[in-house]
Amino acid sequence: MKYMVLISGGESWEGIGPDERRALYERIGAWWSEHAQKGEILEGHELQGVETATTVRRDPGGNVTVTDGPFIEAKETIGGYALIDVPDLDAAISLVSGWPAPEAFEIRPVVTAREA
Helix, strand or coil: CEEEEEEEEEHHHCCCCHHHHHHHHHHHHHHHHHHHHCCCEEEEEECCCHHHCEEEEECCCCCEEEEECCCCCCCEEEEEEEEEECCCHHHHHHHHHCCCCCCCEEEEECCCCCCC
8 A cells, every 4th residue: 555654854853963964864865775675665755945845825716826935834844755655554654663763754545546
């Protein structure tokens, strides 16, 4: 089953020095490679900082508003994502539980077909 894993970023990395940050990125890279080789991670990327976000809103009348910044203000913001393919939610939880950095995750099943 495919799941989208949203990886939060933000305050969990505050106060981490450059050497520790470098070591964390190395552990994340090793973790990512291991699970990609197993076919559990299909795709994913780190995102640029929330200050680079652009929000596009379309109202029911078709009017579009574009603003700089994220959709909502929050301490935890999405810092990256992974599309994973594992047997079930328990396997998804087990997979992300091995992440080697202080983060929070949101795991959601991917809709593969719409029911009529």
